[in-house]
Structure formats: structure tokens, C-alpha cells
Amino acid sequence: MPLIHSLYPLLRPILFKLDAETAHEWTVKLLRVAHGLGLLKSEVQNPKSEISVLGLKFPNCVGLAAGMDKSASAVDAWLACGFGHVEVGTLTPRPQPGNPTPRLFRLIENEAIINRMGFNNPGIHAAVARLEKRSGGGIVGVNIGKNFDTPNENAADDYVKCLHAAYHVADYIAVNISSPNTKGLRELQAEEPVRRLVSILKEEQSKLASQHGKLVPLVVKIAPDLDTTQIEMLARVFSEMQLDGMIATNTTLSRTAVKQHPLAREAGGLSGAPLNQGSTEVIAAFRQLLPKTIPIIGVGGIFSTDDAQSKLNAGASLVQVYTGLVYRGLGLVSDIAKLTAF
Ligand SMILES: Cc1cc2nc3c(=O)[nH]c(=O)nc-3n(C[C@H](O)[C@H](O)[C@H](O)COP(=O)(O)O)c2cc1C
Numbered sequence: 001m002p003l004i005h006s007l008y009p010l011l012r013p014i015l016f017k018l019d020a021e022t023a024h025e026w027t028v029k030l031l032r033v034a035h036g037l038g039l040l041k042s043e044v045q046n047p048k049s050e051i052s053v054l055g056l057k058f059p060n061c062v063g064l065a066a067g068m069d070k071s072a073s074a075v076d077a078w079l080a081c082g083f084g085h086v087e088v089g090t091l092t093p094r095p096q097p098g099n100p101t102p103r104l105f106r107l108i109e110n111e112a113i114i115n116r117m118g119f120n121n122p123g124i125h126a127a128v129a130r131l132e133k134r135s136g137g138g139i140v141g142v143n144i145g146k147n148f149d150t151p152n153e154n155a156a157d158d159y160v161k162c163l164h165a166a167y168h169v170a171d172y173i174a175v176n177i178s179s180p181n182t183k184g185l186r187e188l189q190a191e192e193p194v195r196r197l198v199s200i201l202k203e204e205q206s207k208l209a210s211q212h213g214k215l216v217p218l219v220v221k222i223a224p225d226l227d228t229t230q231i232e233m234l235a236r237v238f239s240e241m242q243l244d245g246m247i248a249t250n251t252t253l254s255r256t257a258v259k260q261h262p263l264a265r266e267a268g269g270l271s272g273a274p275l276n277q278g279s280t281e282v283i284a285a286f287r288q289l290l291p292k293t294i295p296i297i298g299v300g301g302i303f304s305t306d307d308a309q310s311k312l313n314a315g316a317s318l319v320q321v322y323t324g325l326v327y328r329g330l331g332l333v334s335d336i337a338k339l340t341a342f
Pocket residue numbers: 065066067068070089090104113115117119143176179221249250251271272273275299300301302320321322323324
């Protein structure tokens with residue numbers, strides 16, 4: 001394990017003294033410096049951990065969840081930490097500053113985070129320019145969304161713009177319709193809008209595939225706050241539209257598990273340990289309903305190899321982490337990466 005992975009128990013108290021967003025910025029800067037100095041070399045991947053999903057060969061089952069590297073500024077550093085894939089974004093057609101600060105809160109007693117970042121990002125073109133400059137390999141997903149001031153009737157235009165801009169640099173495209181921090185975004189998960197959006201994007205994907213001579217898979221990222229009827233409807237739409245895959249789940253609006261915490265009333269999406277079980281249940285429900293041809297990437301509250309294994313047992317083909325990194329550090333990635341496909 002690289003030195004920086006084992007240093008986290010010393011680093012964490014320092015980072016936790018800073019406000020959460022500053023700590024995040026410093027961590028990314030530190031990683032980039034460490035990568036520049038060659039300090040992040042992860043151990044050689046075990047070929048037994050390789051797994052084929054979405055028509056791609058992933059070196060292992062664990063990826064970096066969207067939101068950690070919104071601007072694609074440290075992709076090679078994350079890959080050098082041992083991630084089998086990195087999902088950048090969410091990116092919108094135009095740059096936008098996101099919500100006013102403070103907008104990121106640690107609920108330490110619950111090993112959770114509440115965020116209402118609001119898609120702060122440099123815009124799809126700036127991120128794509130960064131990805132074009134990369135020379136290394138590694139699997140990179142590009143997570144796309146709509147600008148906060150684009151009305152839902154025109155949302156598809158934003159997703160199409162992002163799909164076109166990122167197609168040549170992406171190994172897969174994640175369509176985010178589940179962030180709770182962009183007003184009305186989750187309404188795109190309702191039957192008529194989701195059917196329309198997925199059908200438009202699948203049509204564009206097929207045009208782009210002929211132009212570029214490669215099919216970049218499209219996956220849709222959904223919320224954990226769905227009832228059985230909504231899950232059944234989404235599974236039906238995704239099957240009919242022959243979607244390439246899905247990501248379950250984004251953050252939750254529920255506060256049941258953290259209601260005693262003084263920060264529980266902060267607006268935004270809750271992630272981390274309290275989301276673990278709910279997201280696993282959503283994965284299991286979709287796995288029962290979807291054909292095998294539609295893989296699921298499982299995310300939500302993974303803090304250990306056992307947590308990752310539970311998501312795989314529930315039917316996920318790959319997993320992703322975000323909040324677990326904040327509380328456990330990068331050692332978590334090396335551990336999960338050792339899991340072998342079954
Ligand atoms: C600060 C923060 C920002 C996030 N930003 C995004 C985002 O821009 N797009 C997205 O699809 N998910 C975003 N997420 C959700 C994560 O990708 C993930 O789905 C969720 O946090 C659950 O996983 P976790 O419990 O391992 O954090 C964000 C999460 C956090 C904590």
C-alpha cells in the first residue's frame with residue numbers, strides 16, 4: 001500500500017479541523033502533488049480482480065463516485081490510488097458556481113455528509129479539454145447534468161450538448177437525474193420525462209457511435225428515495241429503452257437515521273453510513289426487475305470490503321465510493337480492489 005494510504009489516520013484529524021470544503025480542496029491538491037512526485041503508485045493489480053462490464057474491461061470493481069472530482073482535475077492521481085475507474089462531474093453545458101457556502105457538512109457521529117453543492121463545475125468544455133490532455137489509460141466515466149437555470153422542458157438539450165462534447169473522451173456517460181440540489185432535477189425520474197430523455201439520448205448515442213466508430217455506454221444515475229411503483233416503472237423504461245446500465249444510488253433526502261444530529265436540518269443530500277442499507281435495497285430491487293444485460297453500479301455508504309461485497313451480492317457489478325474515503329481514507333480502495341469477481 002502506498003505511504004499516503006497509511007498516513008490517513010494522522011492526516012484525518014488535521015483535515016477535520018478545516019471546514020469540509022476547504023479540506024476537500026486541499027486533499028485534491030495534495031493528491032496531485034503526491035502523484036507528481038510518484039508517491040501514489042498502487043500495487044500491481046491482480047488479474048483475478050478484472051471484470052468486464054458495459055463492454056469495458058475494468059481492472060477492479062471499485063470506482064470513484066461522481067462529485068469528488070467534478071472538474072476532472074486529478075483523474076490520473078485517483079487512478080494511481082488504485083481506483084479501477086473514475087467518474088468525473090457532474091458537468092453542465094455552461095460553467096456555474098453552485099450554491100452559496102457553507103454547502104458541505106460532516107455529521108461525524110453518523111459517519112455521514114450532507115451536501116448541497118448544486119453542481120459547482122467549470123462546464124463540460126473545460127473538463128473535456130483536461131481529459132483530452134491525458135496520455136494515460138484508465139477508465140473514465142463522465143457524469144452529465146443540466147444547468148440550474150435550464151427549465152426541465154429543455155433539460156434534454158443540456159444533456160445532449162454534454163453527451164456530444166464528452167463522447168470522444170468518455171468510456172461511459174452517466175446521466176444524472178437524481179441530484180437533490182438542482183431544483184426539479186429529480187422530477188426527470190417521472191415516467192414521461194425519463195422515457196423522453198433516455199430515448200433522445202439513446203438516439204444521439206447511436207448517431208455518435210457511427211461518427212466515432214465506438215459505442216460509449218449510457219448509464220442513468222438514480223435516487224435512493226423511490227417507492228416500489230417508481231422502481232418498477234424505471235426498470236420497465238430502462239429495459240424497453242435498452243439502457244446500457246444504471247448507477248444506484250445518489251444521496252438521500254431522508255433524515256431518519258440522523259434525526260438527533262444538530263446538522264440534520266441542513267438542506268441537501270445525505271451520504272455515508274446511513275445510506276448504506278437503503279441503497280443496497282434499491283440495487284437488489286432493480287436487479288430483480290432488470291434483464292442481465294443492464295448492469296448496476298452500486299454506490300452508497302460503502303466503508304469496508306464487507307459493505308462492497310454486500311452491494312455485489314445484491315446484484316451490483318461494480319461499486320463506487322465517496323463518503324467512505326472521507327472517513328476511512330484511501331486504504332479502503334486498495335482493500336476493495338482485492339475483491340475478485342464472481
Ligand atoms: C460532496 C458530494 C458531492 C456530490 N456530487 C455529486 C455530483 O456532482 N454528481 C453525482 O452524480 N453525485 C454526486 N454525489 C453523490 C455521490 O456520487 C454518491 O452517489 C453518494 O454520495 C453516495 O455514496 P457515498 O455514501 O459513498 O458517498 C456527491 C456526493 C457528495 C458527498
